[in-house]
Amino acid sequence: MTSTTPQPLGTNRPQSTDVHRLEVVHVERDTYTVDVRGHRLQVDQPPEAGGTDTAPTPTELFAASLATCVAFYAGRYLHRHGLPRAGLRVRTEFTMSTDGPARVAALRVVIEPPPELPEQRRAGLLAVASHCTVHNTLHQPPETAIELAP
Structure with a gap:
């Protein structure tokens, strides 16, 4: 019998039933x-x-995923606190490793908050934005499997 349900990659981490x-x-x-x-x-x-x-290259999309995730979380923080999102920007730069294997060696993300952001909200914005899903995933990498279809 052939199953179309994805098999768990391992038992070290909880498995989500919400497969994307x-x-x-x-x-x-x-x-x-x-x-x-x-x-x-x-x-x-x-x-x-x-x-x-x-x-864009796949690597540029990888960096863009982090930048847009940070922007989304920052925007939600601003909205939740009744602050304008107009002017919110996120800049990202990355460098590639000079040794093997091919990979991103460093990512830098800079959040430019809206000009009206009160000083007392800056730390909160940074804390929330730095815990976006993509950033969390980079800090706790998922188990990954690359395989050939039968």
């Missing part, structure tokens, strides 16, 4: 399309890496 799925399909050369809940994104590589530069 997405699919990546090759388009051409180094361009791929990602379908997420009916939304379509593309990834590509810059010309110097063999791509056509039609979209």
